[in-house]
Amino acid sequence: MVKDEVRKYMEAAMGALGNLTPAKAQDLAKAVTKGQGRDQVTKTAKDLLDWSNRNRERFTDLVRSEVRSQVKTLGLATRDDVDALRKRVRELERAGKPARKRSTAKRSTAKRTTAKPSPPPAPDAPNPTPEA
Numbered sequence: 001m002v003k004d005e006v007r008k009y010m011e012a013a014m015g016a017l018g019n020l021t022p023a024k025a026q027d028l029a030k031a032v033t034k035g036q037g038r039d040q041v042t043k044t045a046k047d048l049l050d051w052s053n054r055n056r057e058r059f060t061d062l063v064r065s066e067v068r069s070q071v072k073t074l075g076l077a078t079r080d081d082v083d084a085l086r087k088r089v090r091e092l093e094r095a096g097k098p099a100r101k102r103s104t105a106k107r108s109t110a111k112r113t114t115a116k117p118s119p120p121p122a123p124d125a126p127n128p129t130p131e132a
Contacts, residue, residue: 020052 020028022045029044071078077085 019056020049022049025049025052 025045025048026041029041029048
C-alpha cells in the first residue's frame with residue numbers, strides 16, 4: 001500500500017527533514033504518490049503530519065522521562081522538593097521566635113586596616129648610631 005511505502009520513505013529521510021511542516025509533507029506525498037489524485041495526496045500528507053506529530057510527542061516524552069530518571073539518580077532536588085522545604089522553613093519561622101527586623105541603616109563600606117601598629121622602642125634601648 002502507498003501509505004506503508006511513504007512511512008518507509010519518511011523513516012529513511014527523517015534525519016534530513018527534521019521538523020515536518022505541512023508544505024514538506026505535501027511535497028513528500030506528491031513525490032511518492034506520482035500520478036494519483038489530489039485527494040489521495042492530501043490524505044497522505046495529513047497522515048504523514050499525524051505520524052510525525054505522534055513521533056515527536058513520543059520522543060519528547062522519552063527525553064523527559066530520561067531527564068527525570070537522571071535527576072533522581074543524581075539525587076538532585078526537584079522544584080517540588082525545594083517548594084516543600086520553603087514551606088517548611090516558613091512554618092518553622094512562624095512557630096519559633098518572631099523574625100528579627102533587618103536594619104535599614106547603611107553599612108560602612110570603608111576599608112579597615114588589618115596591619116598591627118609597630119610597638120614603640122624601649123626606653124632603655126641603646127642608641128644604634130655610634131658616638132664619635
